[in-house]
Amino acid sequence: MTVEWEKLFAGRVGGMSASEIRELLKLIAKPEIISFAGGIPDPDLFPAPALSRAYQKVFESNSGPGDALQYTISEGYTPLREWICAYMESKGARIAMDEVLVTSGSQQALDFLGKLFIGPGDLVAVTKPTYLGALQAFSPYEPTYVSIAMDDQGPVLDEVDTALARKPKFLYLVPDFQNPNGITVSLDRRIAIIERCAAAGVAVIEDAAYAELRYDGDSIPSMVALDAERNGGSPATVIHCGSFSKTMVPALRVGWVCGAKDAVQRMVLMKQAADLHTSTINQVVMHDVVSEIFQGHVRRLRDAYKQRRDAMLTALADFAPPGVTWTKPEGGMFVWVELPEGSDGVALLERAIKEANVAFVPGAAFYADRSGKNTLRLAFSVNKPERIREGIRRLCGLLGQGAV
Ligand SMILES: Cc1ncc(COP(=O)(O)O)c(C=O)c1O
Incomplete structure (x- = not known):
């Protein structure tokens, strides 16, 4: 008798699928491909010297590295949580120490939130499109998604009202x-x-x-800060997920979730069950590095990514054929391209890789309802400006030939 694995897997496993982005990244690792696919930070901009110094400090301290190599509390390394509370306060949200949990990347917070709120069939409201990793985190808990369309100001309010009338667990x-x-x-x-x-x-x-990667325009208060403001200083409705992956480095896997104590304390129990705590030494090092260089390093990132965002927008304006539109983000890492109705982003990707040595992510992956076939996500974060221009020139060349 052999084990028939598919029969043993729990029903919720049906809701899990390999990330199209990750599968794709495996195919496009060739140097001749200009990839706009991975939404990842540029490793050339990592604060390696500061990290190296911080790890060295741990091993060379008079008391030895014992504490940093030991188990720690599930809530997270206390000085790091204090830093996060002070940071959140500087953004207008008063967060108490028992209202913040350090997680292994903000991705883990999304998994915990799925586990905390979603039972089979529960409604969850998401934007259309939304972060694919959130769909992957929530889907194993078997939600039914309500998708809310967006315009250039965010989720369309009529659709928010329609979604809320159906009583989702969260938006x-x-x-x-x-x-x-x-x-x-x-x-x-x-x-x-x-x-x-x-x-x-x-x-x-x-x-x-x-949120920290703004290149122009006025900064807008976070939703958790606005919630706190209307509620006398502390958040009541909004749970906020933060991450050091885009401001510092992703590899240490340090993020956080904060908000109403009732919800956060439940997630502390989940953290205990999942991995006891986030790597102690990585939290110690992250605390040291952010205490030392956070503001200056973020300024450096903004300068570099702004140039790349500008290079992509200029190249699109110069090369895109009629009928193609795109967003003009004030920050972040992504430009979103809309092709004429009826176009197929997946078919274009196949041709773009083969014929133009360019890659991107077809947009349908980011829709809970799998619509958006005529959309593409282009990340400008990892390529230098000249390479971005060349990649967009090649991609638009293909579009100009009516490739879709
Ligand atoms: C919107 C969004 N949320 C969360 C994450 C997860 O980040 P991390 O787990 O590294 O903090 C990402 C990563 O790309 C993201 O784009």
Whole structure:
């Protein structure tokens, strides 16, 4: 008798599929390909010397590295949580120490939020498009998605109302320079969404992974800060996920989730069950590095990524054929391209890799309802400006030949 694995897997496994982005990244590792696919930071911009110094400090300290190599509390390394509380306060949200949990990347927070809120068939509201990794985190808990269309100000309020009338458990959104479409939710829209969700008793999950990467325009308060403001200083409706992956490095896997104590304390129990705690030494090092260089390093990132964003927008303006439109993000890592109705992003990708040595992510992957076939996500974060221009020239050349 052999084990028939598929028969043993739990029903929820049907809701899990390999990320199209990750599968794709395997195919396009050739140097001749100009890839706009991976939404990842540029390793040339990692603060390697500061990290190296911080690890060295751990091993050379008088008391030895024992504590940093030991188990720690599930809530997270206390000085790091204090730093996060001070950071959140500087952004207008008063977060108490028992309202923040350090997670292994903000991705783990999304998994915990799925586990905390979603039972089979529960409704979850997401934007259209949304972060693919959030869909992957939530789907194993077997939700039914309600997708909310976006305009250039964020989620369309009529659709928010329709979704809230169906009583979802929460509304998940990435208000700043959203992955994948680069759209930023306007101040008015943020306030309106919080008010509507608070009135409907629906939680808001704010994913702020890119919030620090603003290149122009006025900065807009985070939703958790706006929520705290209307609630006397502390958040009541919004749960906020933060990450050091885009501001520092992803490899240390340090992020956080903060908000209402009732929800965060439940997630502390989940953290215990999942991995006891995030790597102690990585938290110690992250705390040391952010205490030392956070603001200066973020300024350096903004300068570099701004040039790349500008290079991509200029190249699109110079080369894109008629009928193709794109977003003009004020920050983040992504430009979102819309091809004429009826175009197929997946078919274009196949041709782009073979005929133009260019790669991107077809947009349908970012829709819970798998619509958006005529959209593409282009990441400008990892390529230098000249290479971005060349890649866009080649891609637009293909589009100009009516490749879709
Ligand atoms: C919108 C968004 N949220 C969360 C994450 C996860 O980031 P991390 O787990 O590295 O903090 C990403 C990563 O790309 C992202 O784009």
